[in-house]
Amino acid sequence: FECRLAVDWTDHVWTEVWLADRWVHCDPCERSMDAPLMYESGWGKKLSYIMAFSPREVMDVTPRYTCNWPDVLSRRKLLGERRLADLLAAVDAWCRCLSANTSSGLSPLPPWRMVEAEELRRRRSEIPSQSNSVKPSELCGRTSGSAEWRESRGELGAVLPLFIGEQPLEFRLEAWRSVNETPEVSTTKAFARCLG
Numbered sequence: 001f002e003c004r005l006a007v008d009w010t011d012h013v014w015t016e017v018w019l020a021d022r023w024v025h026c027d028p029c030e031r032s033m034d035a036p037l038m039y040e041s042g043w044g045k046k047l048s049y050i051m052a053f054s055p056r057e058v059m060d061v062t063p064r065y066t067c068n069w070p071d072v073l074s075r076r077k078l079l080g081e082r083r084l085a086d087l088l089a090a091v092d093a094w095c096r097c098l099s100a101n102t103s104s105g106l107s108p109l110p111p112w113r114m115v116e117a118e119e120l121r122r123r124r125s126e127i128p129s130q131s132n133s134v135k136p137s138e139l140c141g142r143t144s145g146s147a148e149w150r151e152s153r154g155e156l157g158a159v160l161p162l163f164i165g166e167q168p169l170e171f172r173l174e175a176w177r178s179v180n181e182t183p184e185v186s187t188t189k190a191f192a193r194c195l196g
Contacts, residue, residue, distance in 0.1 A: 004053055006051070021115065038139075043142050068128035
């Protein structure tokens, strides 16, 4: 499999794996796979820059991890978007030079590059929506770290109101792992815990 490291400038890292002709989010710390909106929708992170690195490429993959690109764009203040794109293109070319197995000194673009570029372009142009295809697994809060630490960071998960008659009850989606399962057979299940 092809894989690369995804680095979130607000303080987290995970892996992306090329599966079924697309890059799939894989966070081993959280035992989470294919839940790219988890950080924004579940943890409540205010994302800005997410870069993917491998020995042969560097990509800005931020749009894959948000359902509100304009909101993220408003927090990207380190440098202009054009300058960032030029800088990443230069670093990407440098990575391809270092990994080249050709006499020209520059390895070709990875075979997935055009597919990924179109996906990221499409995500940048989507109309913002909190409910836009957010899966239940993406509403779960962070599971790594102590509860006190996660609470201090506001990363316990989305609180969902449920109305029964006139009284709303609040539920928080949480991840649960069976302690009896081996890592090879481990599954993470989402459940709701009543807060009120």
